[in-house]
Amino acid sequence: WTGEYLSGFDPDVNGEVRAVALSPDAATVYIGGVFTEVNGQTRTKVAAVDATTGNLKGGFNVTIPSSNVEAMVVNAAGDLFIGGSFFSVNGQGQRALALVDGTTGALKTWDANITTGKVTSLYLTSDESRLYVGTSIDDEDGDPTSGDLFAVNPSNASAISGFNASGVDDPVLDIALTDSKIYLAMGGGGGEAQIVVNDLKGLIGP
Secondary structure, X not given: OOOOOOOOOOOOXXXXXXXXXXXXXXXEEEEEXXXXXXXXXXXXXXXXXXXXXOOEOOOOOOOOOOOOEEEEEEOOOOOEEEEEOOOEEOOEEOOOEEEEOOOOOXXXXXXXXXXXXXXXXXXXXXXXXXXXXXXXXXXXXXXXXXXXXXXXXXXXXXXXOOOEOOOOOXXXXXXXXXXXXXXXXXXXXXXXXEEEEEEOOEEEEX
């Protein structure tokens, strides 16, 4: 409530942390990013730590050997959606978006078939009927220049029928929702930044 720094939580991470998510019981913090070690132990891009101390949680291990994790969200069952620029998870081909067991890190049979770009933002609705997926596509120099917004069924990864946000064509960096609207934080080439408001059926205006 005050913004006071709590020194008791102190995981030692050897690279950037770009995403955090909290378990339903608030006992575990999942971190994702660029790192390869946490508290002196190998953890490639994803780790689970104690929410009070920052100590590693035993039994949870996710291996993402290349690229990075950019976004994460946990469902009510305690499983973890992971988005980023990766092409494999735990030795299996899985591009940009994956679902793993929140206790063990085992890869779930779930694939939204993201075919281009990287996943940069995720938002799971409170009723868990939709998972909104924001993406970013880089140019040949690695600069983010375009993007898309998708809505998928969190249970089976199928596309939500009738949702079409074709008006979104910049990188989607963050997502927030009201009962009837989607707010997007968006970036782009040349320092561009904008916020657009979307109806739940699709884009309605800036």
